[in-house]
Amino acid sequence: MPLMEPYRIKVVEPIPVTTRAVREKALERAGHNLFNLSADEVTIDLLTDSGTGALSAAQQAAAALGDESYAGARSYHRFRAVVDELTAYPHVFPVHQGRAAERILFSALLEPGQITISNTHFDTTRANSELAGCEARDLPCPEMKDLESDEPFKGNIDLVALEAALTGPDADRIGIVIMTITNNGGGGQPVSMANLEAASRLCRRHAVPFFLDAGRFAENAWLVTQREPGYENSSPREVAKAAFRLADGCLASLKKDGIANIGGLLALRDDDVARRCELILTATEGFRTYGGLAGRDLEMLAQGLIEVTDPHYLRARADAAAHLAELVNTAGVGTVRPPGIHGVYLNAGRLLPHIPPERFPGHALACALYIEGGIRSVELGSLFLGEVDSDGRLRTPAPYELLRLALPRRVYTQSHLEYVAEIVAAVAKRAESVPGYRLVTVPPILRHFNATLEPITPLT
Numbered sequence: 433m434p435l436m437e438p439y440r441i442k443v444v445e446p447i448p449v450t451t452r453a454v455r456e457k458a459l460e461r462a463g464h465n466l467f468n469l470s471a472d473e474v475t476i477d478l479l480t481d482s483g484t485g486a487l488s489a490a491q492q493a494a495a496a497l498g499d500e501s502y503a504g505a506r507s508y509h510r511f512r513a514v515v516d517e518l519t520a521y522p523h524v525f526p527v528h529q530g531r532a533a534e535r536i537l538f539s540a541l542l543e544p545g546q547i548t549i550s551n552t553h554f555d556t557t558r559a560n561s562e563l564a565g566c567e568a569r570d571l572p573c574p575e576m577k578d579l580e581s582d583e584p585f586k587g588n589i590d591l592v593a594l595e596a597a598l599t600g601p602d603a604d605r606i607g608i609v610i611m612t613i614t615n616n617g618g619g620g621q622p623v624s625m626a627n628l629e630a631a632s633r634l635c636r637r638h639a640v641p642f643f644l645d646a647g648r649f650a651e652n653a654w655l656v657t658q659r660e661p662g663y664e665n666s667s668p669r670e671v672a673k674a675a676f677r678l679a680d681g682c683l684a685s686l687k688k689d690g691i692a693n694i695g696g697l698l699a700l701r702d703d704d705v706a707r708r709c710e711l712i713l714t715a716t717e718g719f720r721t722y723g724g725l726a727g728r729d730l731e732m733l734a735q736g737l738i739e740v741t742d743p744h745y746l747r748a749r750a751d752a753a754a755h756l757a758e759l760v761n762t763a764g765v766g767t768v769r770p771p772g773i774h775g776v777y778l779n780a781g782r783l784l785p786h787i788p789p790e791r792f793p794g795h796a797l798a799c800a801l802y803i804e805g806g807i808r809s810v811e812l813g814s815l816f817l818g819e820v821d822s823d824g825r826l827r828t829p830a831p832y833e834l835l836r837l838a839l840p841r842r843v844y845t846q847s848h849l850e851y852v853a854e855i856v857a858a859v860a861k862r863a864e865s866v867p868g869y870r871l872v873t874v875p876p877i878l879r880h881f882n883a884t885l886e887p888i889t890p891l892t
């Protein structure tokens with residue numbers, strides 16, 4: 433079937449169209465950090481797919497039915513029924529976003545000195561593990577190292593390393609194993625059901641809690657139906673349900689596959705842990721039937737969690753990502769392969785070989801795409817992930833210099849993505865003229881949100 437969005441547009445929002453001179457000035461004022469731009473200065477905003485999705489007519493209608501009672505609201509019961517059908521976990525807590533679920537679960541479950549293991553911790557998951565006094569260890573599969581290979585499940589956990597950890601000298605310190613689906617820190621690559629099953633078995637054998645970080649559970653399920661033998665005839669919802677059944681519980685940012693602007697979920701089987709979670713939830717988020725959300729949010733989430741496993745929607749979203757990847761590949765720009773769903777990751781290190789890691793090629797490409805066409809994206813390279821001294825000098829570079837073009841759900845059309853590809857192609861044509869960057873102010877934490885930089889010609 434030719435590419436087509438399986439929805440039509442009922443409400444539109446104009447997007448700012450600016451001139452190069454205005455964008456240059458805006459970038460300068462923003463300290464050459466795209467997080468500091470005002471959204472009104474951005475034409476196509478591909479900073480994140482989190483909380484940026486478009487609501488459906490049915491979600492808007494559901495919002496109007498929101499029951500704002502403090503306790504036991506009708507909207508909670510609707511949310512609960514949808515989550516029960518999907519996950520079948522006996523304890524379900526709404527929270528305001530994913531990181532609240534992380535903090536609550538880790539406070540209830542973990543002790544200082546323990547180890548959390550993941551295929552790759554998302555950055556807030558790692559931060560919450562460390563805030564709980566734990567050590568976060570990533571065990572990505574070896575296939576992930578080759579950015580350009582077409583291995584179908586590069587988001588998998590390394591099962592050999594997991595078994596070694598569960599039987600090694602630190603085994604009794606392992607407090608939880610968390611599988612991030614899809615693997616956001618790992619290029620948005622999916623995790624296979626075979627890998628989830630094997631990891632689940634290992635954890636059960638060694639009596640370690642096994643959880644899903646399930647923000648993109650539907651996108652992972654779609655890629656399973658497309659790539660994993662034995663699942664060709666399953667629906668994405670069936671695959672998602674099977675994945676939840678393999679775990680002791682899940683954390684999720686519902687700002688992704690809840691297709692809503694705010695919301696999160698913590699759900700689990702263990703009664704004692706759930707009791708402790710409920711205490712922390714009530715003290716820090718809200719009563720167990722709203723967890724920091726309004727009734728109308730719970731309604732929109734319930735409806736979003738139904739819509740998100742629609743195979744037509746998921747196919748269109750996957751096709752859109754693949755189409756954008758193909759267009760930029762044709763323009764000579766390498767991407768992480770195979771294309772995932774929630775974003776396209778450009779290989780900036782390869783495109784800008786004249787910019788060494790200490791001059792942040794991913795960031796340089798992000799700034800160039802903004803100047804050229806008003807596109808906002810995010811660097812995933814040495815600026816975000818490298819080790820930097822307090823004077824701004826790069827001590828250890830990141831393993832890759834990538835730029836992520838995240839795709840908000842149901843927001844941009846095929847012609848918007850073709851515009852993005854044309855801007856990428858225009859920058860690729862003058863790649864050697866793109867300047868590197870030097871850090872000017874270096875905050876001690878959350879560097880990529882708050883740093884300021886300045887362009888520096890490659891030869892100085």
Ligand SMILES: *Cc1c(COP(=O)(O)O)cnc(C)c1O
Nearest residue numbers: 529530531554556616647685687
């Ligand atoms: C977004 C995200 C989180 C954090 O969720 P928030 O809703 O942003 O707090 C955690 N894990 C993964 C994999 C995510 O993508």
